[in-house]
Amino acid sequence: DAGVTQSPTHLIKTRGQQVTLRCSPKSGHDTVSWYQQALGQGPQFIFQYYEEEERQRGNFPDRFSGHQFPNYSSELNVNALLLGDSALYLCASSLPGYTEAFFGQGTRLTVV
Amino acid sequence: QKEVEQNSGPLSVPEGAIASLNCTYSDRGSQSFFWYRQYSGKSPELIMSIYSNGDKEDGRFTAQLNKASQYVSLLIRDSQPSDSATYLCAVSGYSSASKIIFGSGTRLSIRP
Numbered sequence: 304d305a306g307v308t309q310s311p312t313h314l315i316k317t318r319g320q321q322v323t324l325r326c327s328p329k330s331g332h333d334t335v336s337w338y339q340q341a342l343g344q345g346p347q348f349i350f351q352y353y354e355e356e357e358r359q360r361g362n363f364p365d366r367f368s369g370h371q372f373p374n375y376s377s378e379l380n381v382n383a384l385l386l387g388d389s390a391l392y393l394c395a396s397s398l399p400g401y402t403e404a405f406f407g408q409g410t411r412l413t414v415v
Numbered sequence: 416q417k418e419v420e421q422n423s424g425p426l427s428v429p430e431g432a433i434a435s436l437n438c439t440y441s442d443r444g445s446q447s448f449f450w451y452r453q454y455s456g457k458s459p460e461l462i463m464s465i466y467s468n469g470d471k472e473d474g475r476f477t478a479q480l481n482k483a484s485q486y487v488s489l490l491i492r493d494s495q496p497s498d499s500a501t502y503l504c505a506v507s508g509y510s511s512a513s514k515i516i517f518g519s520g521t522r523l524s525i526r527p
Contacts, residue, residue: 334511334512344520345505345517345518346459346517348515348516351512351514353511353512359514361514393458397511398511400510402447402464402507402509402510402513403449403464404461404515405461406459406460407458408457408458409458
């Protein structure tokens with residue numbers, strides 16, 4: 304059984320560019336959450352998707368947007384990249400009705 | 416005040432000893448409590464979940480919860496060098512719709 308998978312694993316972008324990160328949840332999981340983890344910090348909640356809708360959102364600007372597809376996979380889009388967007392972006396998925404979340408391996412984004 | 420607080424460490428423990436990690440949280444409505452282990456450069460791995468007051472044991476790990484004191488702890492018995500990692504405390508609500516809030520993590524080092 305494949306776990307949560309994310310792509311790409313590493314990415315280098317230039318300030319002002321746009322980026323799309325992808326996530327496939329574990330089999331049977333219907334809820335996908337995205338987190339940003341800066342060096343030395345805990346993961347910060349960006350937003351959560353369920354039934355193809357954004358269900359909750361953390362304190363992130365509108366430059367951060369997402370999507371969930373009918374197969375429960377998800378994308379995170381970030382527009383107008385800033386140097387401060389450099390971080391590890393983590394996707395986590397959950398079973399229906401459960402609070403436990405399981406993380407993918409993450410995407411390391413570097414903005415130069 | 417941070418929502419989830421942890422001592423950043425590093426906490427240095429001799430091999431074979433008990434490592435004790437602590438966490439406090441501010442939201443009295445929190446219902447789900449987690450410990451994640453994160454190795455350097457990797458994503459967080461869920462190692463313990465606890466939902467009711469008291470102790471929960473799983474192998475060498477024991478999670479302790481005291482909702483009245485808003486306090487969660489993780490004990491690691493017979494500490495091994497492979498336990499050296501950052502341990503993230505996380506709290507959430509009662510349903511899969513609840514976002515998970517993470518502390519900044521405690522860095523644990525097991526010395527031979």
